[in-house]
Amino acid sequence: MSRPDMAALAVGDVIGTRTVTFDRADLVRYAGASGDFNPIHWNDKVAEGAGLPGVIAHGMLTMGAVVGLVSEWAGDPGAVVDYQTRFTKPVEVPNPGTASVDVTATIGVIDGDAGTVRVDLAVTVDGAKVLGRAQAIVRL
Amino acid sequence: MANADFEGRVYPADAPYSVGREKIREFATAVGATHPAHHDLVAARGLGYLDLVAPPTFAVIVAQRAEAQYISDPAADIDFSRVVHADERFTHHRPIVAGDELTTVLHVDRIVSRGAISMVTTRCEIYAMPESIEVPSPEAESPGEPVATVISTLAIRGEDA
Numbered sequence: 001m002s003r004p005d006m007a008a009l010a011v012g013d014v015i016g017t018r019t020v021t022f023d024r025a026d027l028v029r030y031a032g033a034s035g036d037f038n039p040i041h042w043n044d045k046v047a048e049g050a051g052l053p054g055v056i057a058h059g060m061l062t063m064g065a066v067v068g069l070v071s072e073w074a075g076d077p078g079a080v081v082d083y084q085t086r087f088t089k090p091v092e093v094p095n096p097g098t099a100s101v102d103v104t105a106t107i108g109v110i111d112g113d114a115g116t117v118r119v120d121l122a123v124t125v126d127g128a129k130v131l132g133r134a135q136a137i138v139r140l
Numbered sequence: 141m142a143n144a145d146f147e148g149r150v151y152p153a154d155a156p157y158s159v160g161r162e163k164i165r166e167f168a169t170a171v172g173a174t175h176p177a178h179h180d181l182v183a184a185r186g187l188g189y190l191d192l193v194a195p196p197t198f199a200v201i202v203a204q205r206a207e208a209q210y211i212s213d214p215a216a217d218i219d220f221s222r223v224v225h226a227d228e229r230f231t232h233h234r235p236i237v238a239g240d241e242l243t244t245v246l247h248v249d250r251i252v253s254r255g256a257i258s259m260v261t262t263r264c265e266i267y268a269m270p271e272s273i274e275v276p277s278p279e280a281e282s283p284g285e286p287v288a289t290v291i292s293t294l295a296i297r298g299e300d301a
Binding site for chain 2: 020026029030032033034035036038040046049050051059060061063064065067068070071072076077078080081082083084085086087090136
């Protein structure tokens with residue numbers, strides 16, 4: 001896989017867009033893979049008892065799923081040296097059905113001395129932001 | 141209300157977590173990470189890695205395991221059914237690869253309560269242990285090579301929030 005050419009990048013460039021979808025099976029799969037078995041991610045009664053509208057996706061699943069776009073663009077997942085986000089709105093996952101999460105990745109900062117770029121991720125469900133200040137620093 | 145006495149507490153290096161190839165593949169599949177370096181040894185070695193590379197958020201497995209020492213302590217007064225994840229940050233000092241033996245020093249950096257909401261920030265310093273050491277020494281300042289720092293903030297809603 002080829003690596004992006006830093007000299008050819010400009011702040012504001014959109015490096016990619018993607019829609020990722022989650023159904024209940026995806027939440028169970030992530031629970032098992034991550035070890036996070038909090039029942040608000042698979043049990044409606046518990047989720048409602050906690051004041052939620054129903055089962056919600058793990059914030060860490062959303063965070064983990066939307067960065068794939070950046071790893072692939074970078075050509076090397078190990079190049080993502082820093083990655084942070086705020087969880088601003090829960091992603092409800094219907095049963096049956098799927099939640100659709102839209103991702104747009106834009107170059108936010110280019111640091112020639114450090115050899116890094118900051119990729120800013122806009123992450124929304126039905127137009128509403130679900131992650132805030134989602135930023136990945138990529139070494140190129 | 142989270143017990144403010146825990147602020148500043150440091151938990152010594154925990155029992156090592158062995159990073160396995162199949163766990164990396166399983167986690168990568170669960171987050172839809174299709175880059176071949178997570179799945180295919182030849183692809184990972186082609187990028188210069190010794191083994192399969194973990195996805196950027198894989199360290200959460202190791203971090204949440206360490207955080208449980210604090211969060212599940214009844215004296216910490218954290219009602220897990222009222223916890224919402226507020227923010228998360230991963231800083232990788234080097235990528236995690238299969239074969240790593242990771243140990244974590246957990247820091248409870250900040251506990252702030254306002255009204256009925258408590259915000260708790262933890263920091264996991266994750267190290268790769270040298271092959272010669274099987275059990276981390278509780279006294280060691282740095283139990284190995286720094287691999288990742290994971291900062292996480294939880295919001296805990298009180299009964300009336």
